[in-house]
Amino acid sequence: MEKTWRWFGKNDKITLAMLREIGVEGIVTALHDVPNGEIWTREKIRDLREYIESYGMRWSVVESLPVSESIKYAGPDRDQLIENYKQSLRNLAAEGIHTICYNFMPVLDWARTDLLHPNPNGTSNLYFSFAQFAYFDIYILKRENAEQDWKAMGEKMDRDIVGEAAALRQTMTPEDDHQLVENIIVKTQGFVSGNIREEDEHPVELFRQLLSLYKGITKDQLRENMRYFLSAIMPVCDECDMYMCVHPDDPPFQILGLPRIVTCDEDIEWFLNAVDNPHNGLTFCAGSLSAGKHNDITALARKYAARTWFVHMRSCHIFDNGDFTEAGHLGGRADLIELARIFESVNPQLPMRVDHGMTMLGDENRGYNAGYSFLGRMFAMGQVQGILATVDRELGIEYKQPVNFRQ
Template sequence: MEKTWRWFGKNDKITLPMLKQIGVEGIVTALHEVPNGEIWTREKIKDLREYIESYGMRWSVVESLPVCESIKYAGEDRDELIAKYKISLKNLSLEGIHTVCYNFMPVLDWARTDLEHENENGTSNLYFSHSQFAYFDCYILKRENAEKDYSAEIMEEVEKMKVQMTAEENHKLVDTIIVKTQGFVNGNIKENDEHPVELFRQLLNLYKGVTKNQLRENLRYFLSEIMPVCDEFDMNMCVHPDDPPFSILGLPRIVTCDDDINWFLNAVDNPHNGLTFCAGSLSAGAHNNVVDLARKYASRTWFVHMRSCKVFNNGDFTEASHLGGRADLIELARIFEKQNPKLPMRVDHGPTMLGDENRGYNAGYSFLGRMFAMGQVQGILATVDRELNIN
């Protein structure tokens, strides 16, 4: 697989010369400065592409060309936004970029409750606690009837937290769930927003009454509209699984499991409608057999995120070692190398280690931790390629 790296543009503290030194072949990035819903001009795309190529790498995958909330909940301006999206797809193709990773998750791009969960060896990882998330939902966000979405065991933990949590801890939880994980990925809420919880409530209100079936139909509509452009310009659209792969905040989630993946691939049965196989997101759900999903959907996978999660008995999960967890990255490497050894792959959500935490990197996107993970995955790929006799 092509060894790629998610890079956040010219202002990223991790520079392209650094990535060239560690063997990165392809860059996964976006025009982060362009507001959501606006056209990506050919000039801006070309400028960034040529900058990447000047360091001997290529712009392999767009992650992401954001799908606006209005497209997801079918707002009045949906068709106007889709028309702009089509122009951006055409412009990307004309500049030689043919793979777009996107998501159809309402409001939240991804969710964690702890960005620096300490491991026994002194490193830290991202972590999701059901009870902490429920506390945020019930007592900070104060979503109506939120408690009905959680088990009695979780609510018992929440009531204990209600007594113990300080104002500082509440602020940190808000910052973790709806600011730090969102603001650097064309998110709806930015680091400098003064009232993030109120803004978040407003976003949730946009989805009142939107069911899972309605959200599915909105995805079908979006894909049906853009597929003619994808066919004409050879653009591979690969949806990212929901992270985590279950319903949160009363919002429907539609890319969480085998049934969901099967539905959207068949709803618009076109080879350009494909999957970003994020082994980490899928392995965060105990209901998913990640290896079986890889075997089943390898032929419709256009991009791979190599990471793995460990799920605890209560459903909480943490990022695991790239040699451990539920995903079995060794077997995934065999599956995807057999299917398409040129498939772009990036390691994802590496541990924070050896001072990464002091360098201002985006949450989940450490340098040394991801470099360590890439070394592990490179070793896996070298072994698998020898086993399969792939040069």
């Protein structure tokens, strides 16, 4: 697989010169300065592409060309927004970029309650606590029906999540509340989707407004809106050979009363069949899928490898109570060694990036985006490079060795 890296543009504290040194071949990025819904111009795309190429790498994958909320909930301007999206696809294709990772998650892109959860070895990882998330939903966000939803979730898990959230209320300080808001709706969202920015003064109120846009939207309606979007853009994808690969929901279960429609085998099968076109495919994020006990990650990889156009190599560990944490890239529920065998057998040219690495050796003090450390991801990249070299030898595939010397 092509060794790629998610990079957040020219202002990223991790530079392309650093990435070239550690063997990165392809860059996964986006035009983060363009507001959601606006057309990506050829000029802006070309400027960033040429900048990446000046460091000896290529712009392999767009992650992401955001799908505006209005497209997801079928707002009155969705057709115009889809037209803008189609033009952005044409402009990307004209600049030689053909793979688009996107998501169809309402409002919240990915959710964690602790961004620096300590590990026994002194590193830290992203972490999701059901009790803390329920506390945020019930007592900070004060969402209608939140308590009933968490009671139902707890019954499924044989766990008193509402009671645990109530117990937390007795110990949480205003500073703790602020940190939880930062972790859930600011630090994990501002650099990704643009719905919430770090400079927003009232993020909770803004978040409530965004949630209200989906009031009454069911899973079936959200599915239909996804089908509408994909059906509309597929002619352009066929014309320009653009590969759309949806990212699974993270975490892969319903939260905040919002429907989630890419969480499991049934969901993946549905959207691939709903618009049965090879340009409609999957980003196989082993981490997102492994955060759900209901998912057999290896079986899903075998079933959908032929419709996978991008791979996120990471893994989660689920604790006995259902809480989960990002695992090391050689541990957790996702067997990355077996996944490498599957994807290398089907398509050894697939772009792949390591994801959500540990925070280690001072990463936490360098201002990196949450989940996107440098040293932690570099460590993970070294592990995955070793996996790929070994698997390719098993399969008789010539492994592309980095050349870091000259006479």
